[in-house]
Amino acid sequence: MRSPAAGPHNEVDTLVIGAGQAGLATSYWLTRHGVEHQLLEQRPELGGAWQDRWSSFYLNTPNFAFLLPGWTYDGPEPDAFLPRDAVIELFRNYARRIMAPVLLGTEITRVAEADSSSTTLSGFAVETSRGNWLARNVVLANGAYQRPRVPASAAELPRHIRQLHSHDYRNPAQLPDGAVLVVGTGQSGGQITEDLLAAGREVHLSVSACPEAPRRYRGQDIFYWLLQVNLHGPHHGINGLQVEQLPSPAARFLCNPLISGNDGGHSIRLRDLGRRGVRLHGHFEGTDDGVLVFSDDLPTRLALAEAGFGQRMKVIIDAYIAAAGIDAPPAETVPADEWLPVEPGARLGLDAAGITSVIWSTGYGLDFGFLDIPVLDQWNYPRHSRGVTEVPGLYTVGLPWLTRHASSTVALVGADAEYVAGHIAAR
Structure with a gap:
């Protein structure tokens, strides 16, 4: 010192x-x-x-x-x-x-x-x-x-590929013509993907581990319930959103649920993005002589993203509603969705796919x-x-x-x- x-x-x-x-x-x-x-x-x-x-x-x-x-x-x-x-x-x-x-x-x-x-x-x-x-x-x-986080594999991409972290992304006009790869499906990745879609861009999306969530749940915006549990949960014995209940210190940095405030607020569903034309891929793992390499586990990743809310947040919110004696509507039934792209593919040629830019929606440190x-x-x-x-x-x-x-x-x-x-x- x-x-x-x-x-x-x-x-x-x-x-x-x-x-x-x-x-x-x-x-x-x-x-x-x-x-x-x-x-x-x-x-x-x-x-x-x-x-x-x-x-x-x-x-x-x-x-x-x-x-x-x-x-x-x-x-x-x-x-x-x-x-x-x-x-x-x-x-x-x-x-x-x-x-x-x-x-x-x-x-x-x-x-x-x-x-x-x-x-x-x-x-x-x-x-x-x-x-x-x-x-x-x-x-x-x-x-x-x-401090925007960018994986070391970003250095492997060819120089002609325009790279931006979500921190520096402002609008589609920043990007050269051609397809765009968005890496990461936290709130930024999902919302930027929708922004690019609205501009008519072709988008490839590398799916991370962030959970999906309903924008509204049991009659209220999802953040209404999260706010109530944060504020009043301990009074009713519901402590799941207090720091002492985290499974490990590393859990402080887990990503937030995949939702958006655009268009009056809505959920973002990865399979719905796929139906709208987004090319979904697994976790981005690097490049191999001009070929993008992804994990070959897209079906599993989609299922985990859909299950994330039900495994933690839903349980905590339902427990709070019951403990506080709140007269809330029952939870909505979400029909099973088994849609998958025909060929998810673990390898993708940059030139063949026409990808000219990459947006790293990979969070901050x-x-x-x-x-x-x-x-x-x-x-x-x-x-x-x-x-x-x-x-x-x-x-x-x-x-x-x-x-x-x-x-x-x-x-x-x-x-x-x-x-x-x-x-x-x-x-």
């Missing part, structure tokens, strides 16, 4: 790294507690990671789930879904509304414990692209969508490369209890499964931010 940079510096009680939804929610509660603080945001404009979504993107959670502290949705369409630009503007308005002290265009290059012999302020030395800071407390609120403090576990996740790390004065907010399933969502990030801000105030 090298020594913090010498020279002029700013001093503040609490620095919040990131001004997305987690950082702004933390700022709201710090202000309520009267804690002096500053938010540092590397982007030139507010709007968080929503600015990295494609042009046709709609928020996957309904408007009723917009529950930021001090500002909840009270419009005429609680069950509708906001488009990308409206989401971005909403967060900018929220920052103005709570008068968040944000310094934009500021990249964090290093966070280390301060040298107590060289400063009267114990805590942390923070180096940035716009000067250095000393702070008693630091809140890591830079989110879970920082956490990025705490600036953190010069040994507080990360083997998954690059801060070791913590309710957002309070094992290093006094260092906190984290807005990560998946921080305290429960929906900790990183607009609906529940405020609850973790409130706890962390209260802890800071109590110091």
Whole structure:
């Protein structure tokens, strides 16, 4: 560990790294507690990671789930879904509304414990692209969508193939003429596939392990039930969506159900995409002299995707409805669907298929490369209890499964931010 940079510096009680939804929610509660603080945001404009979504993107959670502290949705369409630009503007308005002290265009290059012999302020030395800071407390609120993950096999593709991660995809016009391979069937992969289909593009889709889910279940949007279980499940003895119930720490990074907020909100069914002309394939495994190689298990993958909701989420929701005594309609019967493409194929020639571009919808990794403090576990996740790390004065907010399933969502990030801000105030 090298020594913090010498020279002029700013001093503040609490620095919040990131001004997305987690950082702004933390700022709201710090202000309520009267804690002096500053938010540092590397982007030139507010709007968080929503600015990295494609042009046709709609928020996957309904408007009723917009529950930021001090500002909840009270419009005429609680069950509708906001488009990308409206989401971005909403967060900018929220920052103005709570008068968040944000310094934009500021990249964090290093966070280390301060040298107590060289400063009267114990805590942390923070180096940035716009000067250095000393702070008693630091809140890591830079989110879970920082480092796009691309498999090493991407390097094997011919140079003339245009490659984009979903992070950089905006619309079909970015891509050269020809067929497109989308790798990954999480929410991004499914929605981008539909975007390409709507533009009349030929699409090949590599199926991952993400589960499908109904957009509506037992009379409500699926997120309504997930939100209720997150909030009230423990009161009724239903703890399946609390972090303590995860089978392993790695489960924090499992993909979310395959649904969309577009067109008023809908489910995305892989077999339905196949019927609409999408060429479905197994897991992408690499290339072999200009030939794409996929796992030869597409039928099994489709069956697992369809079964995923029933194996976990459905069980938890049904248990909550019963335990809470809610008078909900019975679960809808889903007819068996055995459709399969005639020749799924484990090998596909790039030239023969006319594929000219690949979109990697393969998720993100956490990025705490600036953190010069040994507080990360083997998954690059801060070791913590309710957002309070094992290093006094260092906190984290807005990560998946921080305290429960929906900790990183607009609906529940405020609850973790409130706890962390209260802890800071109590110091």
